[in-house]
Amino acid sequence: MKLTTALLATSALVVSAGVASAQSMTIVSWGGAYSASQKNAYHDPYSEKTGVEIINDDSSAEAVAKLRAMNEAGNVTWDVVDVVGADAIRLCDEGLAMEIDHDEVLAAAPDGTSASDDFGDLIVSDCFVPQIVYSTTFGYRTDMVPAGVEAPNDICDVFDLETYPGKRALEKRPINNMEWALLCSGVAKEDVYDVLETEDGIAMALAKLDTIKDQTIWWSAGADTPQLLADGEIFMGSTYNGRLFSLIEEQGQPVGMMWDAQVFDLDGWIVPTGLSEERTKQAMDYLFFATDTQRLADQAKYISYGPARASSAPLVGKHASLGIDMAPHMPTDPANAANTFLFNYEWWADYRDDLDAKFQAWLAQ
Amino acid sequence: MAALTPVKPTPASFYVPVVAAAGGFAGIFVGTAQGATLLGLVAGAALLAGIALLLAGALSEKEKAGRWGLFVLMALAGFTLGGLMGGIIGALFGWFFGWFIYWLSTGRYRQKLVPYLTPGQVLWHYTFRVICGAIFVFLITPIIVVMPLSFNAQDFFTFTPEMLRLDPDGFSMKHYDDFFTNSDWQNALWNSLTIAPMATLLSVTFGTLAAIGLSQPHVPYRQAIMAILISPMIVPLIISAAGMYFFYSRIGLQGTYIGVVLAHAALGIPFVIITVTATLVGFDRSLTRAAANMGANPTTTFFRIQMPLILPGVISGGLFAFITSFDEVVVVLFVGSAGQKTLPWQMFTGLREQISPTILAVATILVALSILLLATVEILRRRSERLRGMTPA
Numbered sequence: 001m002k003l004t005t006a007l008l009a010t011s012a013l014v015v016s017a018g019v020a021s022a023q024s025m026t027i028v029s030w031g032g033a034y035s036a037s038q039k040n041a042y043h044d045p046y047s048e049k050t051g052v053e054i055i056n057d058d059s060s061a062e063a064v065a066k067l068r069a070m071n072e073a074g075n076v077t078w079d080v081v082d083v084v085g086a087d088a089i090r091l092c093d094e095g096l097a098m099e100i101d102h103d104e105v106l107a108a109a110p111d112g113t114s115a116s117d118d119f120g121d122l123i124v125s126d127c128f129v130p131q132i133v134y135s136t137t138f139g140y141r142t143d144m145v146p147a148g149v150e151a152p153n154d155i156c157d158v159f160d161l162e163t164y165p166g167k168r169a170l171e172k173r174p175i176n177n178m179e180w181a182l183l184c185s186g187v188a189k190e191d192v193y194d195v196l197e198t199e200d201g202i203a204m205a206l207a208k209l210d211t212i213k214d215q216t217i218w219w220s221a222g223a224d225t226p227q228l229l230a231d232g233e234i235f236m237g238s239t240y241n242g243r244l245f246s247l248i249e250e251q252g253q254p255v256g257m258m259w260d261a262q263v264f265d266l267d268g269w270i271v272p273t274g275l276s277e278e279r280t281k282q283a284m285d286y287l288f289f290a291t292d293t294q295r296l297a298d299q300a301k302y303i304s305y306g307p308a309r310a311s312s313a314p315l316v317g318k319h320a321s322l323g324i325d326m327a328p329h330m331p332t333d334p335a336n337a338a339n340t341f342l343f344n345y346e347w348w349a350d351y352r353d354d355l356d357a358k359f360q361a362w363l364a365q
Numbered sequence: 366m367a368a369l370t371p372v373k374p375t376p377a378s379f380y381v382p383v384v385a386a387a388g389g390f391a392g393i394f395v396g397t398a399q400g401a402t403l404l405g406l407v408a409g410a411a412l413l414a415g416i417a418l419l420l421a422g423a424l425s426e427k428e429k430a431g432r433w434g435l436f437v438l439m440a441l442a443g444f445t446l447g448g449l450m451g452g453i454i455g456a457l458f459g460w461f462f463g464w465f466i467y468w469l470s471t472g473r474y475r476q477k478l479v480p481y482l483t484p485g486q487v488l489w490h491y492t493f494r495v496i497c498g499a500i501f502v503f504l505i506t507p508i509i510v511v512m513p514l515s516f517n518a519q520d521f522f523t524f525t526p527e528m529l530r531l532d533p534d535g536f537s538m539k540h541y542d543d544f545f546t547n548s549d550w551q552n553a554l555w556n557s558l559t560i561a562p563m564a565t566l567l568s569v570t571f572g573t574l575a576a577i578g579l580s581q582p583h584v585p586y587r588q589a590i591m592a593i594l595i596s597p598m599i600v601p602l603i604i605s606a607a608g609m610y611f612f613y614s615r616i617g618l619q620g621t622y623i624g625v626v627l628a629h630a631a632l633g634i635p636f637v638i639i640t641v642t643a644t645l646v647g648f649d650r651s652l653t654r655a656a657a658n659m660g661a662n663p664t665t666t667f668f669r670i671q672m673p674l675i676l677p678g679v680i681s682g683g684l685f686a687f688i689t690s691f692d693e694v695v696v697v698l699f700v701g702s703a704g705q706k707t708l709p710w711q712m713f714t715g716l717r718e719q720i721s722p723t724i725l726a727v728a729t730i731l732v733a734l735s736i737l738l739l740a741t742v743e744i745l746r747r748r749s750e751r752l753r754g755m756t757p758a
Contacts, residue, residue, distance in 0.1 A: 026702065026703055026704075028703075030718060031714050031715070031717075031718035031719060032718045032719040032721075033719075055702075055703045055704055056549075056703060057702065057703035057706075058714040058718060059703075059714075061717070061718070069610065069611075070614075072611070073610065073611050073614035073615065073619070074614065074615070075614035075615075075617075075619055075620075077619070077620050077702045221717050221718065221720075222718065223717075223718060223719050223720040224720070226521075226720075227521055227522060227523075227720045230519070230521040230523050231521065231522075231523045251519065251520055251521075
């Protein structure tokens with residue numbers, strides 16, 4: 001009897017302690033160097049200023065599923081969540097993320113431009129506060145380029161096994177791969193999604209991918225391609241540009257970047273629905289602080305992703321520990337962005353399930 | 366038991382082909398490393414056949430000199446071909462083949478076997494040992510590979526050329542340093558160290574009580590209760606985890622320390638029940654009746670009579686419960702929140718998002734700890750057995 005009472009008392013204490021400490025908030029992100037950059041640029045200054053303790057949860061990869069479960073269980077434990085643009089659209093549609101009035105909640109640019117104008121087109125959903133622009137592009141081993149051949153600088157070099165023999169790494173999903181395959185099958189950039197809507201277009205893309213299928217390793221985590229490149233296991237592989245930056249500049253691996261036909265994507269914050277009023281206010285306060293012009297520019301000191309505000313671009317400085325200029329490493333730098341491909345959110349939202357099934361079936365063949 | 370098996374030298378037609386086959390097998394690995402598997406096979410077989418003829422034929426009387434000569438020669442050859450690492454591999458080959466050639470050619474391989482075995486039985490005797498060795502290698506290699514990699518100077522799971530040359534620049538303690546200084550890892554370690562003992566304590570307490578109760582013949586529906594209690598072990602973990610998530614959310618335990626401890630205790634209880642039930646089978650009930658007869662109440666009887674006798678079962682059950690909690694990643698991902706991030710959780714995210722060799726350093730530390738823990742328990746068990754053997758029952 002005594003034991004039961006003691007147990008109940010302890011659990012009651014712990015439960016009330018968990019609810020009472022509004023002075024901490026849980027922020028969900030992707031982990032690794034990316035979370036570290038957010039900690040340095042946003043979390044630490046915010047904690048210092050307000051005294052709020054920030055707990056990091058590296059669960060962004062399963063954010064949609066977990067938010068659904070939390071919503072169902074009526075127990076939302078996250079305050080602010082970092083997701084990619086496509087996930088934000090899904091969460092907003094399902095009512096799992098709050099709609100945010102960007103001009104009211106977020107800081108204006110230093111010159112007085114309103115937040116919604118400063119972010120511009122990057123606000124892809126009413127629930128989404130853009131943070132960075134990243135890109136998916138190719139890295140290649142510089143020491144595996146055959147003698148007498150120019151280093152690969154064209155997206156179609158990926159499909160050219162004769163000039164550039166060696167293994168490739170591609171992401172294990174249709175997104176990006178299908179677009180690249182069509183671009184290299186002679187489809188014009190502006191027609192890619194129209195062609196991909198047809199059965200013939202899908203067949204064409206898969207036929208192009210067929211030419212390198214037996215030379216391809218399929219990755220699913222962002223860390224895979226850097227590891228494979230460092231091992232010399234592959235000649236070239238697609239991954240996020242920040243991972244390649246760290247591989248080349250921080251780890252000093254013999255790897256080069258091929259920016260051609262890089263695919264832009266967005267990452268940013270959402271606030272879950274179902275938070276108490278106090279926690280919502282806290283989350284909005286954090287967003288106001290963490291997405292102002294200076295903070296977004298600060299993040300670029302730690303990782304090579306482009307700040308989402310137009311007004312942050314001129315403030316991007318040098319890398320915090322390497323001391324190199326970060327601007328040339330941004331996916332948005334004019335030299336790197338000579339040929340970019342714009343990822344079409346709405347198109348993929350409509351066709352994703354169908355293409356996923358077809359792509360997986362093709363993979364299994 | 367020394368069997369007096371006569372040892373006599375074997376003919377060259379026996380040991381040369383056997384040594385050549387072994388040489389060919391070793392040659393496959395060396396050849397593949399150089400990119401010419403077939404050449405390695407042929408060259409290895411030919412080389413070893415020649416060496417066998419030379420050593421067992423011309424130098425059969427000077428075994429010591431022959432073995433040392435081969436050892437030094439192979440080490441030198443390896444060193445010129447592949448640097449320090451090549452030298453070590455060469456020396457190992459030289460040591461092995463020197464022993465192998467004389468072992469076969471002098472007929473010593475029969476020395477420890479009984480005299481009446483046919484050649485086929487002798488062959489099976491050694492084949493069996495080779496198979497056992499191969500299974501052992503298969504089981505242990507993935508764990509061994511992790512250890513040198515954890516001293517990698519780079520941030521990847523890669524044996525760099527510097528490491529293969531045994532260049533000190535290729536090695537560093539930085540991943541261990543990261544583990545001991547990084548607050549993420551330290552928090553995770555602290556969480557694991559506070560959750561696992563509490564969960565073990567609860568599992569051992571409830572599991573032992575349940576096992577004692579269920580071993581009483583007069584308890585109704587014993588089989589059914591037993592089945593329910595050990596169900597966490599049988600139901601897929603992900604099902605338990607999802608169920609616990611929704612249940613704990615409703616009663617406010619999700620994302621709390623107590624919640625994770627209770628969840629892990631539920632997972633650990635079946636192990637304790639099974640091990641304690643097993644030890645209770647050999648427990649003599651008349652002892653408790655005798656204690657009661659002498660005026661001891663049930664609590665005293667339990668602690669003074671029953672507990673010491675079933676202690677080995679309780680301890681091994683507790684060990685399993687501890688390891689379950691310490692290794693568990695699925696349930697804690699559901700029931701815990703970021704504040705209860707345990708070591709396996711941190712390793713899981715580190716592996717998925719970052720492939721950081723800090724995981725290898727942690728794995729090496731955990732392997733060392735597990736070996737220490739199991740060795741301690743084994744030593745204690747032997748000691749108590751010895752003590753028990755010395756005192757007449």
